[in-house]
Amino acid sequence: MNVSLILLILLLGALATFLSGDKFASKVALFFSLVALGCSSVLVNHFLGGVDINVNNPWILQPHVSFALKADGLSLAMVLLTVSLTPLIILTGFGNHFEKSKNFYALVLFMAFAMTGTFLAADGLLYYIFWELALIPIYFIALIWGNGDADERKKAVVKFFIYTLGGSLFMLIAFAYLYINAGSFLLEDLYKLNLTATEQTWIFFAFFLAYAIKIPIIPFHTWQAKVYQKAPTIGTMLLSGIMLKMGLYSVIRWQLPIAPLAAKMYMPTLIGLSIAGVIYGSIVALRQKDLKKLLAYSSLAHVGLIAAGCYTLTADGLSGAVSQMIAHGFVIVGLFFAAEVIFRRFGTYKIEDLGGIRPQASKFTSMFMILVLASVALPGTFNFVGEFTVLYSLSQVNIWFAIFGGTTIILGAYYMLKMFQNVMLGETNTKVFADVTINETIVFVILIAFLLFYGLYPKPIVDLVNPSITEILKTINR
Template sequence: MNVTLILILLLVGSFATYLAGDKLASKVALFFSVLALGSSIVLLNHFNAGENISFISQWITQPNISFALKADGLSLAMLLLTTVLTPLIIFSSFGNEYKNSKSFYALILFMAFAMVGTFLAADGLLYYIFWELALIPIYFIALLWGNGDAEDRKKAVVKFFIYTLAGSLFMLVGFVYLYQKAGSLLLDDLYKLQLSDAEQLWIFLGFFLAYAIKIPIIPFHTWQAKVYQKAPTVGTMLLSGIMLKMGLYSIIRWQLPIAPLAAKQYLFIFVGLGIAGVVYGSIVALRQKDLKKLLAYSSLAHVGLIAAATYTLTLDGLRGAVLQMIAHGFVVVGLFFAAEIIFRRYETRIIAEMGGIRTQSPKFTSMFMILVLASVALPSTFNFIGEFTVLYSLFQINIWFAILGGTTIILGAYYMLKMFQHVMLGETNKKVFADVTISEALSMIIIIVVLFFFGMYPKPITDLITPSLENILTIINRN
């Protein structure tokens, strides 16, 4: 199967959605996103059958740049995360009305196109182009369809755009330098480079700045909570569920194999930065009064733990990080969707103005409770598998990393259950909370099924990603 088909479907779908007009835009977008999901599953089957899933063609002669795509177990896992969550996110938006919806849904598909390209790219310049393209649609989605004061929203979104773009320029400089050394930006050629300690350090730092802002890692996190709060919930889902995974994936795919000596030499510093995000995000989440901001800081704590695991340079660390990336993608999308369901009925995101939902909608309360428990890594949920593996990898490096990293479970359980108590329990609210619709319930049930299925049986994903991670570790340890 030609790996470019998924990109073509999403790009054509984006234009078709725009041309379909406002009335049909959401349905056309959902149709093409489901087609992309189906193509991803077919691609996975071809990969499991032993086929080499790649595409390479000369793109630019001078400099020597190729249009190169490659799907191994790692990139397929991220591809499936993107193509499963995209139709779910689109479907979850059907309960809202958007002005100029044809542009809104077209931007969602274009963003999915760029994110898929980032996960599949096997040439440095092509990867950089997809990386930057993903920033454009989320900028307009957050700016034009966001909530709150327009001026405040504009400041937050523009800061995010400039901050992210500026960080990525350092990565581009790194690629320019690597091209001078290798004469190519193909991933396999970059893996073969023998760089000095000093060269690896500067390449590592250039890449780190781009990834640390995107993820985000402390102290490059200042844009995150405000943008998550001000963006429409669909935009927040795209950012937290998929887009931040671009940075985490890129650490494993690009940064560590190209500059492994710097990663080994400064391992404790970068693991420590990830752990700092866990502690900081958890503590700040305790003080939040806005539901979306609380979930934003909770996400910051969880991705800090994932980032720490990637820098352990162990198989358990990389494998746990990928498992937790996927688990986090589903649970955070579910939680933000639950927050959106509440907002549709109460028209507020202030926790103190909620409460009493359990008596009016026991079905929604049960589903929300399951998502909360999955978020705090209840055994039998997907997050438990990821967090246990991540904490075990940290323990292998230093027991204090594991202890501090474990605060995300302890503090997370406290602030998430406290939030659930204030939002869902208590006396019946004066505002009527209509029970969840069939489409709302279906979206949440799909997420819950995924979290429990892979929580009980993660083998399909571990079997998929482990060979790719072992190959990357071989390259890292060769230097």
């Protein structure tokens, strides 16, 4: 058994979902996503037991391209994030009706397949193919099943598509140059290249453009809020919970080890840019009147801090960034699902039209409050582990980076608690708000249980990831 089995299950699941018809599509998609999760858990156990689950087979002879998948602790952690969130995201859709649902859920599974492939690929061209494949399903998901005015939605989605595709082309050019020098796209061969400082600078920023747009890092963020707002909530969850992690993961896996001299040279600038995103996202979130847009800018602030951790080039920074990627994935999916639950009852995301929910829905209020507290990194939640470690790593580089980066906790607590107060508290709303259903409760309980368990005991994830981080740092510091 090797790691390609996960990809096969997700791809076959997408095909089976499409062929199952609209009536059974969501259930078939959920079944295959759970099978992928079970398979991933088995493979991780094999990996921890010392079994080689990597794949490296010749694929294209000219140019020399291999179907190579690297299963180490870092990639497996991101695969587990993907296959854990995918069934939960699918389950959140059980309360919605989607026209041509077989197409919709097939695209969701195909996107999970492409994102998983991105995290596993150990050949540059194969990685690029998976990277671009992940863009196609979310384009159609947001365009066809999105919210609001059709023209505005189309404008937002096309902008997102062009931005990300354009940035990725620079990355493709970088891979072509690396292939000319290495004679191979294999990750291990690219790591061995001895590029000049000038060459590394060009390669570094070619990668940076692709990743900065995907994450996003300011000033490449302008597509994000509109797309998060206009996409159906399942699409928003896929984007914020998993897809943006492709960019952050790629910084650690591809950008830093291939161009370490440039990474060290531009470290202060990149950390400063990332922290500027933290402050900008938090301030803009304070002014939002739409719940989904507020959460979008909140996500922008948090991923800015994660990016800053990546660019510290320290063990604590990289380890904390990975922990925070996983924690952010779970909490942001929970928050967007809470927004969707409210929309199902009240038919609006406008904060001024909400309020008075707590007296009618005590269970929902309690679970929403826990997610809000997790998002502001309350001690005892997994988000605290990641943010504290990243801030500590920033203090090792420069104490001012840690101070300004820490504003995400202060400002985040202010705008999130203010949002909770306006949305949930106050006198009973004239509209009836039914408390959470069984399906909704299952999703919230799983998300919260994960955040609390690993907030108190993060060791399994840290131990899984840290050996890979150590190897990458050896490559950076060679």
